[in-house]
Amino acid sequence: MRAHRPCCGAPERDPGEERRVNERVETMQAATEQGPLPVVAVVGRPNVGKSTLVNRILGRRAAVVEDVPGVTRDRVAYETAWAGRAFTLLDTGGWNPDAQGMAARITEQAEMAVATADVVIFVVDSVVGATDADESVVRVLRRSGKPVVLAANKVDGPSGEADAAALWNLGLGEPHAVSALHGRGSGDLLDAVLDALPDAPQEAFDEEEGPRRVALVGRPNVGKSSLLNTLARENRAVVDPVAGTTVDPVDELIVLGDREWWFVDTAGIRRRVREASGAEYYASLRTSAALDRAEVAIVLVDASEPLSEQDLRIISMVVDAGRALVLAYNKWDLLDDERRIMLEREIDRQLKHVSWAPRVNVSALTGRRVDRLVTAMDTALDGWSTRVPTAKLNAFFGDVVAAHPHPVRGGKQPRIMFATQADTRPPRFVLFTTGFLEASYRRFLERRLREEFGFDGTPIELSMRIRERRSR
Known part of the structure; x- marks a missing residue:
């Protein structure tokens, strides 16, 4: 057996860490210019350590990990590289072929990941051994x-090698003994993955922005x-009436208006981050x-319910982040005339500060007016x-x-001497003044x-540079 090599970019830092990370980034950039990356799907039954292994391969805590089964639900894509070869890594939820309800939809996402993958990493808990679900x-x-x-x-050590060897009876070839938590054996595992990947394409693809x-x-x-499922025209993300179904951000390349868009479905934000705990905190x-x-x-808002403090906080979070903003009022098909009147009053009263944001009334369930999102996003x-x-x-x-x-305040009237736009995305303006400008002004x-x-559709930032008085 080859000597153990630590996984690329393991969370524990060492003197060569920065160099390896830079090499990996350069590899991914170069490979992306050559065309689509090969896909490696990580699958297995719940709570065998799939997301921990994904984090180990990525070298960062990208996937939400908690010591309870069922935290990961959708298939989540990450780009990474190993030994000069870039690939897309798919993290999936726990696979249980006999599951019902939401667990069955999670299993469906895992099966779709396998269908799109070039290589599959099947993760088994060597301590528990092969179960009926694994079979x-x-x-x-x-x-x-x-x-x-x-x-x-x-x-985690030599004493566990015998448990790993027992998995030969699954009939999938050599079991690669690893510790996703500590990084043991992960380098050999990735070598085996690269050996199984198809040859890299030779042709180059000319891409614009x-x-x-x-x-x-x-x-x-x-x-x-x-x-997201309606826009993608497939069951891309797990949907369930239970709030909080999505945990990890789910990326999907979607064609709308004859153009491609990268959509990211995110976890629902329940409260302030500092008040959250466990998987909710990391989500x-x-x-x-x-x-x-x-x-x-x-920002998707449930139009059938009154605007909540959480809706307002999320909108403020987008504005504070300096991102372009579109307000989409979902479940419009459920509104009666009375609710529509009440909603208009709520918008006028509570969202006056973002009246500049394009608004689209949609129904994610029926697909009503979702095509208008393209015009709103372009605007x-x-x-x-x-x-x-x-x-x-x-x-x-x-x-x-x-x-x-x-x-005039205190006998003084500040003036704007000069103005310039310092930046775009979002627009930032700097005003050179003779005094402080009040917030209302x-x-x-x-x-x-x-x-x-x-x-x-964009927040605007106005900052001041006040001319200091010259001392005589």
């Missing part, structure tokens, strides 16, 4: 015809996964991370990238301040900026 999964894997690499997990990145966010059970962190990677966020992204020339901007502020000067300036230049 059932093996039969499905054999029918798939896909190459399978058997990972005998939880072999990549697909725009969209985050689906909202509180639990508002229909985010249902909307909230990953939702925030998905929002940071996105360009535009679709928001255009506003997000808008830049105003400096000369035009200063002429505008000159006219506005002349017509509506800042109120800054809101007035923002409103006039929107009236003059648009900026639909």
Whole structure:
């Protein structure tokens, strides 16, 4: 047996860690330019350590892990590399061929992952040994015809080698003894995966700018996964009436309006991150991370219920993150005339501060008006990238301040001497002033900026640089 090598980018840092991570990133970038990456699916029954193994391979805590079965539910894709070869890694929920209810839908996602994979890593708990559920999964894997690499997990030392060897009777070839928790044997496992991968394609693909990145966010059970499935035209994410079904962010490349978009279905945000615990806490962190990677966020609101404090907090989170914003009011097919009137009043009263965000009334269940999301996203992204020339901007502020000067406070009246747009995505403006501008006056300036230049669907940041008095 070959000597153990630590997995690429294991969580424990060492002096060569940064170099290996940089090499892996360069490998993934180069491979992406060559075309689609091969797919490796990690499958197994619940709580055998699949997500822990995924984190070990990735070298970071990307997948939510908790010591209870059923935390991972959807199939979640990550890009990584090993020994100079890049591939897409699919983490899946626990596979139980005899499951019912939501567990059956989780199993369906695992089966779909196998169908799309080039190689399958089948994870078995070597301490427990092969169970009837494992045997059932093996039969499905054999029918798939896909190459399978058997990972005998939880072999933390030499004493566990015998338990791993007992898994030869599954008929899938050599069991690779690994410890996903500690990294033992993970290098040999990945070597076996690379040996099973198909040869890399030789042709190159000329690609223009990549697909725009969209985050689906909202509180639990508002229909985010249902909307993703409707847009993808397949059961891409597990949907269940129980709130909190989605835990890990689910990426999907979807064609809308003759263009590709990267959609990310995120976990429902129940409360402030600091008040969450367990899997909910880590799911909230990953939702925030998905929002940071996105360009535009679709905040899904349950139109059949009154706007909640959590809805407002999520919208504020998107604005604070500086992302383009689209408000989608779901379950519109359930509204009667009275509820629609009440909703309009709630929007006017509680969402006045984001009146600039495009609004779409949809039904994720029936597909009603979901096609209008493309126009709304384009509008928001255009506003997000808008830049105003400096000369035009200063002429505008000159006219506005002349017509509506800042109120005199304490015998002094601050003036705007110069203005510039420092950045886009989102638009950021810097105002050089002779004194502090009150918040109400800054809101007035923002409103006039929107009236003059648009900026639909994007937050605007106004900052001041106050001229200091020269000491005599």
